[in-house]
Amino acid sequence: MPPWFKKKQQRGFGSGDAGYARLVDNSAVDLSHGVILYLEDITVSFDGFKALDRLTLSIDDGELRCIIGPNGAGKTTMMDCITGKTRPDSGSAYFGQAMDLTRMTEPEIAAMGIGRKFQKPTVFERHSVFENLELALKRDKRVRYSLVAQVDDEVRDRVSDTLQRIRLEGEAERMAGLLSHGQKQWLEIGMLLMQEPRLLLLDEPVAGMTDDETERTAELFQSLAGQHSLVVVEHDMAFVASIASIVTVLHEGRVLAEGTLDKVQNEPQVIEVYLGR
Amino acid sequence: MRTPLLFRTLALFDTTGWIATGLFVAIMLVLLPLLHLALPEQSPFYVSSYVIALLGKILCYAIVAVAMDLIWGYGGILSLGHGVFFALGGYAFGMYLMRAIGHDGVYQSDLADFMVFLDWKAYPWYWSGTEYILWSLVLVVAVPAFLAITFGFFAFRSRIKGVYFSIITQAMTYAFMLLFFRNETGFGGNNGFTDFKRILGIPITSPGMRVGLFMLSGLTLLMTLLLCRYLVTSKFGRVLTAIRDAESRVMFLGYNPLWYKLTAWTISAVLCGIAGALYVPQVGIINPSEMSPANSIEIAIWVAVGGRATLWGPVLGAFIVNLAKSYFSVAFPDYWLFFLGSLFVVVTLFLPDGVLGLWKRLRSRVRRRT
Amino acid sequence: MMTKFLMLLMLLGGSLMAGATLDAALIHTLANGESDEKIRAIQDLGALATPEAVLVLKSLSDDALFVDGEHVFYLNGDQAIDAVTGLALTPIPESSDNVVINNRVRSELNTALSSLKLFDPKPSVRRKAAEALLNDVSPDMLPVLTKAVAQETDAGIRELLLLAVAQINLGSPEASLRLSAVQALENSSSPNARNLLTILLDPAHEPVEAVRRAAQASLKSVDNRLALSDALARIFSGISLGSILMLAALGLAITYGVMGVINMAHGELLMVGAYATYVTQGWFRLHWPQALEGYVLAAIPVAFLSAALVGVILERTVIRWLYGRPLETLLATWGLSLGLIQCARLMFGAQNVELTNPSWMSGRVALPWGLSLPWNRIDIILFSLFVLALVWVLMNKTRLGLFVRAVTQNRAMAGCMGVPTGLIDTVAFGLGAGIAGLGGVALSQISNVGPDMGQGYIVDSFMVVVLGGVGQLAGAVWAALGLGILSKFLEGWVGAVIAKIILLVFVIIFIQRRPQGLFALKGRFVDN
Structure with a gap:
């Protein structure tokens, strides 16, 4: 049997395709052991190059975790695996105790309560800021509901709350494409908030922000930790230092070190990877 | 609280939009039919049956253009195979028209002439029931819908996008064209269906029937516009355009693009099928060349000329291109292809938003100056 | 060439072995006898079946056998050859009559000559x-x-x-x-x-029972051999079709596969190549008829250059403004293709034009197992291999190929490193177009050349490129061969039209299962 057929079967034709976009009460995620995300032995290879090599990682509920690592360490690939964009060649990824992420599609995973911010800010440039947030709102996302959905007062309230939080109050009717880079980053974070996810994956959230904006982002993230779990990939060490309690260092698709920032910064392997001896 | 339906309908267009709609209704559904039916032929204002037939044909094309705009302009999915849905709708209704010929064909047989010619003894199974107009109308909707759903489901599920999708839709219509060219397929081969006599007992060439079909096409176009306008202004439409602009973002928000695309795609295909069914009795013939890749790609240019993602633009585009076509084919038949070809080039290079976009740009410039 | 040499040798041999070769009485009966005697002489000469006898009979048939008193002779160039001795007569006899024959004799002569063809040197x-x-x-x-x-x-x-x-x-x-x-x-x-x-x-x-049984056995072995030769013939015609698809698709593999430009006018570039071949043929007919046989060879550079020129013009005027907008490129190039078709119609007429195969491309070559293959197909397979090698070397072994690959992978970075990206685009597009022109030369030798010829290949060649995987020359080659062979076998079972439909459906399904084609690139950059 040619290899691609096997691939397809793994994806699981119609593995609960029908119900994924239904409004899910994501408190249903089984957090009985206090762990919200558990990756075990994940391996992904592209044409022989191993982007992830038996990666094992676990995130506690309510934790704010920073992931650092040099380019090509596999940070983005890891996020792709968690959100269903890339299927791991082997290994398992669990959301809570019972949800196998490797068997779910991207929309299913998103509906279960994992939100993701891309490295490059991705908003709907030809929609207004308001519409961007409205589309992100946690609602039933199946076609038949979208066909009859209306913008009611509840939607307006929720959107204006979030607008305030991301400091875009005056921009509601503006085209998202006209925002500055930093504003787009904030809008995307705002869209994540509208989704009310349990777990937020943020890929370089402060890239292109001014110092002031970065500081406010740090405040926002800290206020989110607790009710939400956050995984932040970032190169800006000052930012990492300002928010994280625990830092994970990835290198060549594996966890190189884990612990407080001070601790990992003093590990010899980490220094070697970053400075090259 | 939910807004009442009437208000929601009224909110579909702005004032200019409703004025345009009113003008359209006044001209297409009232003025032209009256001028054709009520005036004597000598009158300088008499609208000839040639004009009625030509405009009726273009109205059908305009429906197709609006349907194409829904999927291309708003969904970002360029189909190069919409001709196949149009033709399938035409063939589905054409089957009824063939059965309605009765014994008045050349061979005066129960069977359609081409079947007698092929020495067939009975109608094949898929022709059964087509002597009833209602069943054939069901087929007009069901056949394009079925093809669109099967094709679209597999294509969108495999995340085939952009040019890839365009190319396989082209291959699809090409395959159907080859299939329908065969005599054995049972749809008249090369010649297709023609020589229709009547619908529901009324002769197809009578002025009443002609005007009736014309008005029906105009009405269908109007309904199509309202439906598509509703779709694109609803949350569904916002999700659809969001998919067009950033599909993966939409997925990570929890929407499955598959169903959104499939819905828009199927609605678009069904609208084409209906347009095809209206087209066939007015033109009097349907044959496999309607499925040629060239025909389908021409639909895209109507939309592009008028202006993508505007709904009214494609209507305008369909009229501009097709009126130009009938003018050229009489006046300079040798240069029609040059004109059409340069239209493709000029519109893509200089008029990315089509004629409507140009109009808007000029208007805003004039306003700024004053 | 070889055969001409042999013929010369035989002629020489014939004249050297003079004298004993032909019976003088026989020749004279042939020249001067009554009709019945002539017929008998013809039959006798036919039975001899020597080259000299053939020459004499042929001359008779061409009304080129002459009688001059005691000599019977025919002409070979400037020389008069004595029919009996086979030696040149000097001086050439001045007054002579040619041997006249009636229809009855002529028909007997034709029969004899046709069986004598079994001994022809060719x-x-x-x-x-x-x-x-x-x-x-x-x-x-x-x-x-x-x-x-x-x-x-x-x-x-x-x-x-x-x-x-x-x-x-x-x-x-x-x-x-x-x-x-x-x-x-x-x-x-x-x-x-x-x-x-x-x-x-x-x-x-x-x-007789024994004969019947032997017939049964022989029949079986003949059937087996026929089945084998049938299968081989199908594979051959599949390869042949595949090589044509490949020629049509190779240019596309560069413009679409490598550069990412959807060129719907690709089929029309094939047409340009084919018409260039036609024009070359016309030029040879007019100015250099002796070398007409070689016009196809001369057409190769002509077609390459003219198609490349058209390609460069298209790229400079239209396509370059549309990079990164594939759907717009598709529509604009479709418009260009309409313009090119109409140009061809106005310049050469709407009808197909006439091209003749040179002799070295006509006829068939016989192989064991009862297989006989047409020369033009074989030549085109060889030609397609040549073009393939050319493209491969250009893309993988030259600086140009390096630049093209660099520009298509990261335009900005290539520009920073001093690669003239705009020029490279033009050259690469011209190259793709030129290769389409080469495909046109091949097509002109096996199919009709007309304004619409390109339209038929556009769907096929996109199928090949898409099936093979974008950016993959090897993919295009395997896809072309695979589609060619598959389609020939399917044609055997279900007829050409259904075979084509099955193939299209197959490609559609295949792309859905495996959107990246046969030879996919994997990794992060795939989605973008």
Whole structure:
């Protein structure tokens, strides 16, 4: 049997395709052991190059975790695996105790309560800021509901709350494409908030922000930790230092070190990877 | 609280939009039919049956253009195979028209002439029931819908996008064209269906029937516009355009693009099928060349000329291109292809938003100056 | 070339061995006798079947045999050759009459000449004669045939001749002769042999049991060989179709596969190449008719350059403004294709134009297992391999290829490193277009050349590129061959139209299962 057929079967034709976009009460995620995300032995290879090599990682509920690592360490690939964009060649990824992420599609995973911010800010440039947030709102996302959905007062309230939080109050009717880079980053974070996810994956959230904006982002993230779990990939060490309690260092698709920032910064392997001896 | 339906309908267009709609209704559904039916032929204002037939044909094309705009302009999915849905709708209704010929064909047989010619003894199974107009109308909707759903489901599920999708839709219509060219397929081969006599007992060439079909096409176009306008202004439409602009973002928000695309795609295909069914009795013939890749790609240019993602633009585009076509084919038949070809080039290079976009740009410039 | 040399050798040999070769009385009867005597002389000369006899009979048939008193001679260039001795006559006789024959004699002469064709120095002529024999063979030709078999050097023709002999023997009243004929047919692989043997299975036709049984056995082995040769023929025509698809798709593999430009006018660039071939042929006819045979070779650079020129113009004027907007490119290039078609119509007329294959591309070559392959197909397969090698070297071994690959992978970075990206785009597009022009040369030799010819190939060539995987030359090659062979086998089962439909459906399904094509790139950059 040619290899691609096997691939397809793994994806699981119609593995609960029908119900994924239904409004899910994501408190249903089984957090009985206090762990919200558990990756075990994940391996992904592209044409022989191993982007992830038996990666094992676990995130506690309510934790704010920073992931650092040099380019090509596999940070983005890891996020792709968690959100269903890339299927791991082997290994398992669990959301809570019972949800196998490797068997779910991207929309299913998103509906279960994992939100993701891309490295490059991705908003709907030809929609207004308001519409961007409205589309992100946690609602039933199946076609038949979208066909009859209306913008009611509840939607307006929720959107204006979030607008305030991301400091875009005056921009509601503006085209998202006209925002500055930093504003787009904030809008995307705002869209994540509208989704009310349990777990937020943020890929370089402060890239292109001014110092002031970065500081406010740090405040926002800290206020989110607790009710939400956050995984932040970032190169800006000052930012990492300002928010994280625990830092994970990835290198060549594996966890190189884990612990407080001070601790990992003093590990010899980490220094070697970053400075090259 | 939910807004009442009437208000929601009224909110579909702005004032200019409703004025345009009113003008359209006044001209297409009232003025032209009256001028054709009520005036004597000598009158300088008499609208000839040639004009009625030509405009009726273009109205059908305009429906197709609006349907194409829904999927291309708003969904970002360029189909190069919409001709196949149009033709399938035409063939589905054409089957009824063939059965309605009765014994008045050349061979005066129960069977359609081409079947007698092929020495067939009975109608094949898929022709059964087509002597009833209602069943054939069901087929007009069901056949394009079925093809669109099967094709679209597999294509969108495999995340085939952009040019890839365009190319396989082209291959699809090409395959159907080859299939329908065969005599054995049972749809008249090369010649297709023609020589229709009547619908529901009324002769197809009578002025009443002609005007009736014309008005029906105009009405269908109007309904199509309202439906598509509703779709694109609803949350569904916002999700659809969001998919067009950033599909993966939409997925990570929890929407499955598959169903959104499939819905828009199927609605678009069904609208084409209906347009095809209206087209066939007015033109009097349907044959496999309607499925040629060239025909389908021409639909895209109507939309592009008028202006993508505007709904009214494609209507305008369909009229501009097709009126130009009938003018050229009489006046300079040798240069029609040059004109059409340069239209493709000029519109893509200089008029990315089509004629409507140009109009808007000029208007805003004039306003700024004053 | 070879054959001409042989002919010369034979002529020389004929004149050297002079004298004893032909009976003088016979020649004189031929020249001066009554009609009945002439016929007998013709038959005698025919039975001799020597090259000299053939020459004499041919001259007679061409009204080029002359009588001058005691000499009977024919002309060979400036020389007058004595029909009896085969030596040149000097001086050339001044007054002479040509030998006149009536229709009865002429028809006898034609029969003799046609059986003499079995001894012609050109294998192609002998083959044709032998093939003609199989349709109409009479028992009184047996002695000539036996002689021809003994002389024949070409295995394929020998096979045909033996078949003819067997055919005669099968009608013989002697069972033993029939049996040996049946056994001789065992090694044949022609459908005719199969037909003959099938008749023998009928007891009404063949009373002797042993012969029937032998016929059964022979039939089986003939059938096996026929099946094999049928399969081989299909594979060959599949490869041939595949090579054409590949030629049509290779240019596209560069413009679309590597540069990412959807060029719907690609088929029209094929057409430009084909018309360039046509124009070259016309030029040769007008200015250099002696070298007409070589016009196809001269057309190769002409077609490449003209298609490349058209491509460069298209790229500079239209396509370059649309990079990164594939759907717009698709529509604009479609518009360009319409313009090119209409140009061709206005310049060359809407009808197909006439191209003749040079002699080295016409005819067939015979292979074992009853296979005979047309030369033009073989030449095109070789040509497509040549083009493939050319493209591969250009893309992988030259600086240009390096630049093209660099620009397509990261335009900004390539620009920073001093690669003239705009120029590279133009050159690469011109290259792709030129290769399409080469495809046009090949197409002009096997199919109609007309304004619409390109339209038929656009769907096919996109199928090949998409199936093979974007950016993959190897993918395009395998996809073309695979589609070619598959389509030929399907045609055998379900007919051409359904085969084509099945293939299109197959490609559609395949792309859905595996959107990246046969040879996919994997990794993060795939989605973008």
